Each structure stands twice: as structure tokens, then as C-alpha cells.
Amino acid sequence: MARDDRTAVVLAGGRSTRFEGGDKLLADLAGEPLVRRTVMRLAPVVGTVVVNCRADQRDPLAAALDGLDVSFAVDPEPDTGPMAGIRTGLRAAPTAFAVVVAGDMPFVDPGLVEHLFDRIGGHDAAVPRIDGWFQTTQAAYRAGRMADACDRALARGDSKILAPLEELDWTVIEEATLRGHGWLDSFENVNTRTELAAAAERLHGP
Numbered sequence: 665m666a667r668d669d670r671t672a673v674v675l676a677g678g679r680s681t682r683f684e685g686g687d688k689l690l691a692d693l694a695g696e697p698l699v700r701r702t703v704m705r706l707a708p709v710v711g712t713v714v715v716n717c718r719a720d721q722r723d724p725l726a727a728a729l730d731g732l733d734v735s736f737a738v739d740p741e742p743d744t745g746p747m748a749g750i751r752t753g754l755r756a757a758p759t760a761f762a763v764v765v766a767g768d769m770p771f772v773d774p775g776l777v778e779h780l781f782d783r784i785g786g787h788d789a790a791v792p793r794i795d796g797w798f799q800t801t802q803a804a805y806r807a808g809r810m811a812d813a814c815d816r817a818l819a820r821g822d823s824k825i826l827a828p829l830e831e832l833d834w835t836v837i838e839e840a841t842l843r844g845h846g847w848l849d850s851f852e853n854v855n856t857r858t859e860l861a862a863a864a865e866r867l868h869g870p
């Protein structure tokens with residue numbers, strides 16, 4: 665799949681409650697806003713980056729991402745959960761396939777992203793599994809079919825992130841594959857200030 669046929673949807677619509685004060689995505693991570701690092705990891709391997717967020721986040725996120733080529737997809741209703749954010753982001757994707765990546769994953773591996781696009785093939789989704797947990801916020805989707813399935817799940821009041829996948833044909837990227845390529849670090853995310861400090865240490869040393 666050519667780069668221009670790929671979109672990255674970056675999820676930013678959460679409230680950062682475990683971060684205790686401020687939006688974690690705007691926090692400084694070794695000299696740059698956290699979300700800027702996530703987007704910069706994705707930009708080389710996709711043609712379009714769509715940032716999903718609430719209306720009130722748009723200006724501060726645009727400032728944090730100044731100079732990068734991104735568009736915004738604002739949730740019609742805020743705080744409706746990550747799966748609703750995935751739906752909003754995928755609806756805004758201009759391509760048939762998209763990866764979804766949580767904005768708080770600053771170590772997302774561009775090689776893994778390419779692998780996700782390669783593996784989706786004729787499926788509706790390609791979802792990594794680590795320790796038995798499906799990594800739906802670092803996965804590839806057939807945008808229209810996943811967004812439609814999200815609509816149906818939300819309409820029946822089911823906002824679980826796995827709910828839309830139940831009716832789709834999806835393939836699993838197994839942990840052994842991820843480990844073999846050295847991609848497990850790609851899934852590290854930042855929830856707390858302690859985790860932010862650990863991520864900064866990884867980037868710059870203590």
C-alpha cells in the first residue's frame with residue numbers, strides 16, 4: 665500500500681485523569697509536547713494524519729503540532745470513550761485503510777505501522793495482542809467498515825472497544841511476531857507523571 669493510501673488517526677480525546685493536572689498530550693517530553701512525538705513517528709509512513717479530540721482541545725493541540733501537516737476530527741459529543749473517538753477519526757480518514765494510535769504512545773514504531781498495513785490485506789482489521797490483551801489503539805482498520813461497526817455498537821449502547829470487532833473479520837498480530845521484530849516498546853504509553861519521567865529517561869538518559 666502506497667504511503668498516500670494510508671492514514672493515521674491519533675486519539676487525543678481523553679481527560680488524562682491519571683496524569684493529575686493538565687492534558688498529558690501537551691506535556692513536555694524531552695523538549696517536545698508528547699503528542700508531537702507521536703505524530704512525528706507516524707508522519708513518515710502515512711499520507712494523512714487525523715487527530716481526534718474534543719472541541720476545546722483543538723487550539724492547544726494545533727499549537728503543540730504547529731508546522732506539522734495534520735487535520736482535526738472533533739467528536740460530536742465529548743467524553744463518549746475511545747471507541748467513539750476511533751469512529752470519529754476513521755470517518756475523517758480520506759483513505760480506505762487507517763491505523764489508529766493513542767496519542768500517548770510516543771514510541772510508536774513506524775516499521776510496525778507498515779506491518780499493520782501489510783497484514784490487514786482482505787481483512788477489516790489487524791490488531792496486535794500482547795499478554796492476551798488486544799491493542800486496539802495501535803491497530804489497522806478498514807476505515808468505513810470499522811466506523812460503521814462502531815456506529816452500530818454505540819447505537820445499541822455498547823461502548824466497549826472490542827464490541828465493533830465482534831462483527832468484523834479481523835486478524836491478530838501475535839506477540840511472538842512483535843517480539844521478533846523488537847516492536848514491543850511501540851506500545852509503551854504514558855498515563856502518569858512517573859511514566860512521563862520514565863519515557864523522558866528513555867529518550868535522553870537520566
Ligand SMILES: Nc1nc2c(ncn2[C@@H]2O[C@H](COP(=O)(O)OP(=O)(O)OP(=O)(O)O)[C@@H](O)[C@H]2O)c(=O)[nH]1
Nearest residue numbers: 675676677678679680681682743744745746749766
Ligand atoms: N475521543 C475520545 N478519546 C478518548 C476518550 N477517552 C480516552 N480516549 C483516548 O483513548 C486513548 C486511551 O485512553 P487513556 O490512556 O485511558 O487516556 P485518558 O482517558 O486520557 O487517560 P485517563 O483519564 O488517565 O484514563 C487515549 O489516546 C485517549 O485520548 C474519550 O472519551 N473520547
